[in-house]
Amino acid sequence: MADLETPARNNEGFLENAHEWTPEVASMIAEADQISLGEKHWEIIEFLRIFYSKHEMSPPSNRLFVKAVKEALGEDRGNSIYLMQLFPGTPAKTACRIAGLPRPTNCL
Amino acid sequence: MSTLIVIDQPPYGTWAGREALDMAFSLAAFDQSVSLLFTGAGVNWLRKSQKTDGIEQKSIEKNLSAAPIFGVKAMFAEASACARYGLTIENMLAGVAIAENSSNLLHQYSHTAFSG
Amino acid sequence: MKPIATLHILNKAPEHSRSVECMRSLRAGDALLLTESAVLAIATTDVHDPNTTVYALKADVLARGLDDCASETHLVDFPAMVDLTAQAQNIISW
Numbered sequence: 658m659a660d661l662e663t664p665a666r667n668n669e670g671f672l673e674n675a676h677e678w679t680p681e682v683a684s685m686i687a688e689a690d691q692i693s694l695g696e697k698h699w700e701i702i703e704f705l706r707i708f709y710s711k712h713e714m715s716p717p718s719n720r721l722f723v724k725a726v727k728e729a730l731g732e733d734r735g736n737s738i739y740l741m742q743l744f745p746g747t748p749a750k751t752a753c754r755i756a757g758l759p760r761p762t763n764c765l
Numbered sequence: 766m767s768t769l770i771v772i773d774q775p776p777y778g779t780w781a782g783r784e785a786l787d788m789a790f791s792l793a794a795f796d797q798s799v800s801l802l803f804t805g806a807g808v809n810w811l812r813k814s815q816k817t818d819g820i821e822q823k824s825i826e827k828n829l830s831a832a833p834i835f836g837v838k839a840m841f842a843e844a845s846a847c848a849r850y851g852l853t854i855e856n857m858l859a860g861v862a863i864a865e866n867s868s869n870l871l872h873q874y875s876h877t878a879f880s881g
Numbered sequence: 882m883k884p885i886a887t888l889h890i891l892n893k894a895p896e897h898s899r900s901v902e903c904m905r906s907l908r909a910g911d912a913l914l915l916t917e918s919a920v921l922a923i924a925t926t927d928v929h930d931p932n933t934t935v936y937a938l939k940a941d942v943l944a945r946g947l948d949d950c951a952s953e954t955h956l957v958d959f960p961a962m963v964d965l966t967a968q969a970q971n972i973i974s975w
């Protein structure tokens with residue numbers, strides 16, 4: 658489908674233009690990472706997008722991502738194992754990439 | 766070990782202040798006790814309704830509002846500077862405490878660092 | 882528009898020594914244009930000399946949340962700022 662082409666992304670897979678993000682785009686970015694988005698993923702994606710609109714920044718590091726999720730959604734979700742399972746690799750980086758946010762500044 | 770980071774430079778003027786904020790967030794990420802003190806023109810960081818579209822920078826007000834979420838212990842604003850710049854609890858960011866005697870505060874931390 | 886004798890363009894916060902120097906140098910018929918950190922002055926009592934017209938760059942005022950303090954200040958955009966510089970006989974960039 659020509660109209661569902663993934664928008665331009667940078668060398669680390671983050672969207673060049675944040676306005677091009679849609680839930681469909683999120684699914685495509687996730688698929689490229691071999692992640693199939695379920696309800697648990699969407700809860701975190703939605704959290705991140707609200708976080709960005711309030712604070713105009715991505716959580717700068719993995720630790721602060723975990724802290725912010727814990728603050729908003731409780732300890733069940735705000736722990737690194739849970740987030741690692743949903744968003745493998747560096748969870749903050751993977752999740753922000755899928756959520757259409759800028760790259761966390763302190764994630765190597 | 767507790768750290769106080771003092772911001773006495775105005776918002777948006779230089780990158781030094783944002784670097785100080787990054788440092789505060791990084792300390793908080795590792796559960797180090799860190800607080801922020803705003804003095805002089807630095808109190809203007811705390812003013813509500815900053816609209817930054819016209820200067821193409823991220824809103825310091827919005828960035829700063831993440832501080833409690835990341836575990837920054839406290840934010841203080843020097844009383845005399847607030848008075849000079851017409852700042853009160855009402856037109857400042859939520860969660861800021863006004864410090865009547867900020868020079869006292871400087872002595873209460875194991876490490877105090879000025880930004881910029 | 883009436884001509885400006887000297888247009889003082891200030892971008893330093895009120896705490897800066899050059900800002901203090903600038904305020905001391907204002908003469909009747911001069912105009913003061915505040916940009917960047919200098920716009921913070923409109924939240925203070927520093928710039929209420931009736932003999933001086935005060936202008937401030939709107940984008941910088943809005944960024945700092947100072948629109949409520951701007952009642953005695955003329956807010957200007959970039960083109961208006963260029964017009965001001967054209968009107969002035971002399972310009973001092975502090």
